[in-house]
Amino acid sequence: MTANSTIHRRALLSGALWAFFARNPAFAFGQDGTGDYDFATLQAFVDVLLPADALSPGASAIGVADEVSAIAQAMMPFHQLISLGVGWLNNTGGPPFHKLTQEQQIRVVDWMSRADFNQIPRRFYYLVRLSAVEIYYAHPDAQAGFALNTAPQPQGYPPPWV
Amino acid sequence: MGIKGAFDVVIVGAGAGGAAMAWRLVTNGAKVLLLEAGPRFDPAQDYPLTEPGWERAGFAHKPHSTASVTYGDLGRYDPGETGLASWNAVSGRIHEDGARRPVDQAYGHVQGVGGTTLHFVGEAHRLHPDSMALRTRFDQGADWPLTYADLEPYYTICESLIGVAGPADQGARWRSAPFVQPAHPLSPAAKRLQKAGAQLGQNWQANSRAALSQPRENRPACNYCGNCSRGCPIGDKGSADVTFIADAEDTGRLVIREHATVEKIHLAPDGQVAGVSYIHSGTRTYQETPVLVLAAGAVQTPRLLLASASGGVSNSSGQVGRNFMETLAWTSTGLLEGLENSHMGLPADAICWDYNQPDSVSGVVGGCRFNSAVQEIGFTGPIAYATRAVPGFGAGFKHAMRRDFGRAISVGAIGEVIADARSFVGLDPQKTDFIGQPLPVIHSVLTQNSVDLLRFMARQARRVLAQAGVRDLVEEYGSYDRFSTSHVFGTCRMGHQSDTSVVDGNCRSNDHPNLYITDASVFASSGGGESPSLTIQALAVRAADHIIS
Numbered sequence: 286m287t288a289n290s291t292i293h294r295r296a297l298l299s300g301a302l303w304a305f306f307a308r309n310p311a312f313a314f315g316q317d318g319t320g321d322y323d324f325a326t327l328q329a330f331v332d333v334l335l336p337a338d339a340l341s342p343g344a345s346a347i348g349v350a351d352e353v354s355a356i357a358q359a360m361m362p363f364h365q366l367i368s369l370g371v372g373w374l375n376n377t378g379g380p381p382f383h384k385l386t387q388e389q390q391i392r393v394v395d396w397m398s399r400a401d402f403n404q405i406p407r408r409f410y411y412l413v414r415l416s417a418v419e420i421y422y423a424h425p426d427a428q429a430g431f432a433l434n435t436a437p438q439p440q441g442y443p444p445p446w447v
Numbered sequence: 448m449g450i451k452g453a454f455d456v457v458i459v460g461a462g463a464g465g466a467a468m469a470w471r472l473v474t475n476g477a478k479v480l481l482l483e484a485g486p487r488f489d490p491a492q493d494y495p496l497t498e499p500g501w502e503r504a505g506f507a508h509k510p511h512s513t514a515s516v517t518y519g520d521l522g523r524y525d526p527g528e529t530g531l532a533s534w535n536a537v538s539g540r541i542h543e544d545g546a547r548r549p550v551d552q553a554y555g556h557v558q559g560v561g562g563t564t565l566h567f568v569g570e571a572h573r574l575h576p577d578s579m580a581l582r583t584r585f586d587q588g589a590d591w592p593l594t595y596a597d598l599e600p601y602y603t604i605c606e607s608l609i610g611v612a613g614p615a616d617q618g619a620r621w622r623s624a625p626f627v628q629p630a631h632p633l634s635p636a637a638k639r640l641q642k643a644g645a646q647l648g649q650n651w652q653a654n655s656r657a658a659l660s661q662p663r664e665n666r667p668a669c670n671y672c673g674n675c676s677r678g679c680p681i682g683d684k685g686s687a688d689v690t691f692i693a694d695a696e697d698t699g700r701l702v703i704r705e706h707a708t709v710e711k712i713h714l715a716p717d718g719q720v721a722g723v724s725y726i727h728s729g730t731r732t733y734q735e736t737p738v739l740v741l742a743a744g745a746v747q748t749p750r751l752l753l754a755s756a757s758g759g760v761s762n763s764s765g766q767v768g769r770n771f772m773e774t775l776a777w778t779s780t781g782l783l784e785g786l787e788n789s790h791m792g793l794p795a796d797a798i799c800w801d802y803n804q805p806d807s808v809s810g811v812v813g814g815c816r817f818n819s820a821v822q823e824i825g826f827t828g829p830i831a832y833a834t835r836a837v838p839g840f841g842a843g844f845k846h847a848m849r850r851d852f853g854r855a856i857s858v859g860a861i862g863e864v865i866a867d868a869r870s871f872v873g874l875d876p877q878k879t880d881f882i883g884q885p886l887p888v889i890h891s892v893l894t895q896n897s898v899d900l901l902r903f904m905a906r907q908a909r910r911v912l913a914q915a916g917v918r919d920l921v922e923e924y925g926s927y928d929r930f931s932t933s934h935v936f937g938t939c940r941m942g943h944q945s946d947t948s949v950v951d952g953n954c955r956s957n958d959h960p961n962l963y964i965t966d967a968s969v970f971a972s973s974g975g976g977e978s979p980s981l982t983i984q985a986l987a988v989r990a991a992d993h994i995i996s
Binding site: 335391 | 497498539839848849853
């Protein structure tokens with residue numbers, strides 16, 4: 286009964302999007318959120334979620350923002366949410382999100398992570414994070430520091446185990 | 448197109464029951480046609496466990512490898528009952544609106560040569576003998592028309608062919624022969640649960656597993672990658688394709704037709720089954736048969752019977768599709784400081800049978816079992832941790848991921864379901880499959896007995912984890928708000944009386960003497976959490992002997 290596959294997570298993504306737009310129909314059918322979005326801000330956002338460190342690269346360096354965009358291309362409600370979320374990030378009162386300092390970006394994302402789940406900032410944070418971590422940790426470069434083979438087979442993990 | 452007389456037996460479905468039936472028949476000289484709606488899987492090609500990014504893939508999907516179903520009444524739950532809610536540390540509550548939902552969008556079984564054994568974890572369980580007489584003992588559910596003693600020789604035959612590994616002590620499940628392979632070593636998480644269980648007076652032991660602990664013939668020993676349910680690319684897991692099917696094909700007397708979707712069972716004027724029609728590569732074929740065996744599972748078998756004639760085939764009792772029993776399941780997971788490498792080892796390698804006897808839980812009819820579940824539920828890679836167990840973002844999140852990976856420890860539980868009139872499989876009045884046949888619609892509602900047993904299962908799972916040293920849980924989920932189809936039973940149940948059952952103790956139809964059913968639909972009771980594949984196979988081999996005789 287595994288709950289751990291892309292299919293399951295896509296179902297979770299669809300369900301969360303459906304629930305959000307059902308509660309907020311004006312967003313679903315309004316003018317906002319249907320056009321292009323500022324990709325630099327999406328890149329900056331995923332790099333705040335998954336920054337580079339001594340062991341592994343940042344998210345955008347291994348294509349996370351590109352793949353999130355590709356998923357959104359194929360899933361219109363997700364595209365709408367990203368457009369709305371990126372628009373919100375770029376209108377927090379100062380310069381666009383990707384031009385904020387790293388400290389400012391972290392403060393914004395921290396606020397988003399604790400905001401009302403039924404509003405755009407938190408839903409955007411939750412669903413983009415869900416996709417971003419899946420894409421990121423599937424990449425071998427992101428797995429440095431884990432007691433993992435690149436793939437479970439063909440070596441497996443024979444005993445003895447610590 | 449019509450085909451006459453080429454085969455002694457036609458079997459529908461190449462899963463656990465169909466494969467075992469085919470093996471027994473062909474190794475006794477019969478010629479068998481096995482019709483399988485799904486494809487054949489190539490373990491080396493189709494299972495993704497050798498590739499980077501493996502964790503994003505579940506079990507492989509191929510054309511026709513997933514059956515379509517619809518859902519009717521799955522019951523409701525009280526959103527205020529937080530103690531039985533499904534949740535995790537990243538997403539919070541999974542559902543809160545009071546409507547029980549299926550775990551995924553699709554029915555969780557595999558269509559293909561090997562059936563659901565292709566992605567099963569591979570537990571090889573015998574039923575508890577007392578689980579087979581619920582009606583007599585508790586005036587609930589139904590009795591099996593055979594006993595553990597009747598089935599025991601067939602369990603032994605199947606275990607031998609599969610290469611089941613397990614420990615000698617099996618309690619009430621007495622054995623006429625030892626397991627053919629020694630038990631697997633306990634993984635890091637399982638050892639912690641065994642120790643915690645012992646401190647609580649519980650007996651956690653090595654599970655009996657359809658996975659090789661030693662090389663055997665042309666199959667290697669398990670190398671403990673922990674991902675059985677994504678498909679085993681090396682062949683140590685005893686799925687039906689590398690055991691029963693492989694041996695049966697070696698005889699030259701088995702023909703397997705993949706992508707063959709049976710649309711109808713045809714009856715002769717004398718009440719016998721005359722043949723089946725099926726669609727293969729866009730062509731409809733009629734196949735005569737002296738004997739027909741249905742082994743398409745507890746959802747598709749009743750669907751085919753109901754769709755084949757007005758009122759259904761083999762349905763004089765009105766029991767086809769009735770008595771549906773779902774999987775009553777619970778899982779609790781925590782992160783345990785000091786535990787390392789919990790992703791390594793064999794899934795479900797430790798089990799506790801202490802509460803498996805049907806009268807072992809106070810106030811409830813039916814037992815349950817507990818097992819180490821960490822690999823089984825997917826905590827074998829970092830994506831699972833990041834999406835379910837480790838919240839947050841940024842440098843702190845990445846640090847927590849490296850610190851916590853390998854610390855997950857899980858207790859899973861599965862319990863008895865008593866058949867209820869509200870739970871059944873019927874025909875969808877509107878939706879059809881690609882050949883125009885009505886889809887099955889599943890109705891399944893939890894009884895108070897199930898909720899009470901589920902509450903016990905959740906309480907015990909938390910108790911063991913707490914004893915192991917887990918301070919905070921990170922995920923729990925169960926049947927209270929999520930409908931699960933891992934193990935489903937009962938929709939063509941066997942019985943002593945033809946007015947309350949569909950088949951007899953030999954799996955033979957009460958209405959049509961040349962029709963047999965050998966899948967979990969014949970189970971008269973679900974058992975107290977035992978995984979059903981070995982019992983399906985034992986029943987199928989026994990039924991094959993009846994056909995041969």
